[in-house]
Amino acid sequence: MPRGLADLHRLVELLDETDPLKAVSRWLEAFIDQCSVYEGLAQALARTPVHESDTCRLSLDAGTALIRRAAEAGTLRADIDADDVRHLAAAIAWVGGQLLPAPDRRTRLLRMMLDGLRPR
Numbered sequence: 001m002p003r004g005l006a007d008l009h010r011l012v013e014l015l016d017e018t019d020p021l022k023a024v025s026r027w028l029e030a031f032i033d034q035c036s037v038y039e040g041l042a043q044a045l046a047r048t049p050v051h052e053s054d055t056c057r058l059s060l061d062a063g064t065a066l067i068r069r070a071a072e073a074g075t076l077r078a079d080i081d082a083d084d085v086r087h088l089a090a091a092i093a094w095v096g097g098q099l100l101p102a103p104d105r106r107t108r109l110l111r112m113m114l115d116g117l118r119p120r
Contacts, residue, residue, distance in 0.1 A: 020070035025114060027066050028089050031059075032106055035093030042093040060086065076117050088113050 014023035035042035064082040071080045092109045099105070 014066055015069060019075075020066070020073040021075040021114070021118075024063075024066045024070045024076065024085075025110070027063050028085070028110060028114075029107075031063060031086070031089050032093045032096075032110065035090050036096055036106070039097065042090040042097070074119060077119050080117060085117065 014026055017023035017026075060082075063086060067076065067080065067082040067085050070076040071078055089110070092106055092113065095109065096106045
């Protein structure tokens with residue numbers, strides 16, 4: 001897993017993963033972990049800043065490519081929007097930082113989110 005935001009864009013290598021949903025899940029886990037590092041980072045990454053850094057753009061582009069691939073493969077809903085998925089992931093990171101520590105809370109919330117994003 002990446003050590004920081006600068007490494008998140010390297011997870012585009014997950015495009016080679018045979019299971020598109022697994023690739024998205026791994027990227028989202030890394031995104032949520034990174035959003036949880038600094039207070040306020042989840043909120044900052046949830047919105048599209050006017051003057052975003054190259055690192056931020058590369059990181060978000062990697063996630064968008066993975067999400068789009070999973071939607072095209074039919075493992076995520078066709079009406080999915082990558083920004084919406086990132087907003088949900090940032091919310092998971094934010095909630096995790098507001099409540100008493102629960103080691104599996106973020107994992108449970110991510111699983112619930114992914115279940116809701118699967119086609120019906």
